[in-house]
Amino acid sequence: MSESSAPHPTGFVPGATARDPVIDLVRVLCVALVVVGHMLMIGATVIPGRGLVVERTLLETNWISPVTWVAQVMPLFFVVGGFAGIGAWRRLEASGGRAADFIRSRILRLARPSIALFAALALAILVMHLTGVDPVAIRLIGMGISSPLWFLAAYAFAQAYLPGLATLHSMAPWRTLSTLAAGALTFDLLRFATGIEALGLLNMTFVWLFVQQLGFWMADGWFRARSKATVAAIGGSAYLLLVGLVAVGYPGNMLDNLNPPTFAIVALAVGQTCLLVLVHPALARLMTVRAVRAAVATIGSRLMTIYLWHLPVLALVIGLLLLTPLPAPSAGSVGWWLTRPLIFLVMAGVLAGISMLFGRLERPLPSYGYHASDWSTGVAAACMVVPPFAVIVFGLDFVVAASSAILLAAAVLLLRPLPARLHGRGPTPIALERSVRPHRSLARVNEPESSDATVPDQA
Numbered sequence: 001m002s003e004s005s006a007p008h009p010t011g012f013v014p015g016a017t018a019r020d021p022v023i024d025l026v027r028v029l030c031v032a033l034v035v036v037g038h039m040l041m042i043g044a045t046v047i048p049g050r051g052l053v054v055e056r057t058l059l060e061t062n063w064i065s066p067v068t069w070v071a072q073v074m075p076l077f078f079v080v081g082g083f084a085g086i087g088a089w090r091r092l093e094a095s096g097g098r099a100a101d102f103i104r105s106r107i108l109r110l111a112r113p114s115i116a117l118f119a120a121l122a123l124a125i126l127v128m129h130l131t132g133v134d135p136v137a138i139r140l141i142g143m144g145i146s147s148p149l150w151f152l153a154a155y156a157f158a159q160a161y162l163p164g165l166a167t168l169h170s171m172a173p174w175r176t177l178s179t180l181a182a183g184a185l186t187f188d189l190l191r192f193a194t195g196i197e198a199l200g201l202l203n204m205t206f207v208w209l210f211v212q213q214l215g216f217w218m219a220d221g222w223f224r225a226r227s228k229a230t231v232a233a234i235g236g237s238a239y240l241l242l243v244g245l246v247a248v249g250y251p252g253n254m255l256d257n258l259n260p261p262t263f264a265i266v267a268l269a270v271g272q273t274c275l276l277v278l279v280h281p282a283l284a285r286l287m288t289v290r291a292v293r294a295a296v297a298t299i300g301s302r303l304m305t306i307y308l309w310h311l312p313v314l315a316l317v318i319g320l321l322l323l324t325p326l327p328a329p330s331a332g333s334v335g336w337w338l339t340r341p342l343i344f345l346v347m348a349g350v351l352a353g354i355s356m357l358f359g360r361l362e363r364p365l366p367s368y369g370y371h372a373s374d375w376s377t378g379v380a381a382a383c384m385v386v387p388p389f390a391v392i393v394f395g396l397d398f399v400v401a402a403s404s405a406i407l408l409a410a411a412v413l414l415l416r417p418l419p420a421r422l423h424g425r426g427p428t429p430i431a432l433e434r435s436v437r438p439h440r441s442l443a444r445v446n447e448p449e450s451s452d453a454t455v456p457d458q459a
Contacts, residue, residue, distance in 0.1 A: 019087070021287040022280055023080045028299050030073040034148070035310045037071065039344055042144060042314060065253040069242065072254035074151070075211050075269035076276065078158065082215020085162045099163035100377040104415045105364060106159040107377070107384050110152060110304065111411045112361040117308045118387065118408060121145070122401035129398065142396035145311040150259055152388035154208045160381045161209060169216045177217075180210035185263045192249070200260030201392070207261035211269040223277040235274025242267040259392070302359035306351055313350045317343060376414040383411035
């Protein structure tokens with residue numbers, strides 16, 4: 001049987017609605033692990049004669065490398081993003097929507113929360129310069145708080161290409177998946193052979209598109225149609241491949257395989273996907289608990305805001321503590337570990353306040369019968385990808401932060417609703433009548449991506 005003619009094991013076809021509340025739970029758990037991991041990873045002290053010293057505490061421990069084989073959950077976040085994204089795209093496509101409409105909704109939900117962050121960072125960096133803070137300390141702070149922003153570039157790129165890759169998936173799922181994997185391995189080999197580290201940045205495409213593609217396979221029920229033993233064997237083989245990759249020279253710490261992403265992330269993503277499939281029944285039972293659903297809905301509606309702001313908040317908390325006369329235990333000491341629960345509670349409180357203030361920016365904007373133009377969508381997607389990519393290449397300073405806020409604001413303005421007649425579609429009586437209420441096809445793309453309609457939409 002050819003790839004294109006192979007039926008989906010669950011009977012899932014384009015336009016069908018596949019909803020799964022576990023996906024929302026996994027998203028929340030992934031971001032929670034990232035927040036806690038960064039809180040445990042970063043320590044800062046002021047040493048006489050050296051000034052501010054930032055330490056990555058967890059990376060200096062002996063036991064962290066094997067833990068990252070499970071706890072490095074960014075691959076899993078892209079997997080569940082692919083699962084939710086292809087469902088949203090198929091629903092939109094079935095109701096008459098276009099790829100530009102899908103991309104518009106994704107870019108807006110990433111760009112709008114990011115504007116506030118970059119504007120605040122630009123202001124904070126300017127204030128630090130004007131108040132005489134050591135430029136070296138400012139640079140260290142910028143490096144520390146900007147490290148998660150690569151996600152914006154990678155996720156925006158992956159979501160922008162989702163409609164096209166969904167089409168390739170429906171036509172040739174195995175060929176598409178294997179081509180992306182081969183591309184990731186090829187650029188690794190080129191990078192290692194030539195020593196040109198910049199080649200690794202190209203794997204932000206192949207690696208994350210491959211991982212997103214795994215979510216398509218989950219949505220179509222391919223994993224669910226296999227026995228638990230088969231899924232466990234696939235997952236075990238992926239981890240054995242990871243062992244082999246480490247043996248030939250790949251970093252054993254998956255954090256070191258993240259920026260730039262390597263083929264090791266491909267193997268890790270397959271293993272984590274299989275783990276998710278195996279624990280899915282238990283997570284589904286957990287999502288039947290009303291309190292858990294309420295927590296997932298509340299946190300999930302502000303998930304991108306929490307992700308974007310958690311490191312700036314951590315830097316603020318640590319910085320304020322350093323300004324107090326309270327003793328500052330050295331990073332990694334017993335006293336330092338004992339202070340982590342208090343740091344987490346303070347962070348949670350500040351993040352709760354920030355998410356209440358800026359979380360509304362994650363809400364989808366209505367389209368009111370208008371369609372996004374292809375050119376404006378393409379330019380807006382570029383404006384979305386460039387700022388975090390600039391942070392990766394140049395670091396975070398005032399110029400990068402301020403120009404990023406401007407570019408993201410431009411992306412939002414480019415995606416403002418445009419009358420359908422500007423795209424060569426003359427207004428019909430039906431179109432004019434619909435202009436006073438949301439167009440059904442465009443409203444559906446802004447529906448919750450979860451399996452529970454009460455769970456708010458997430459980036």
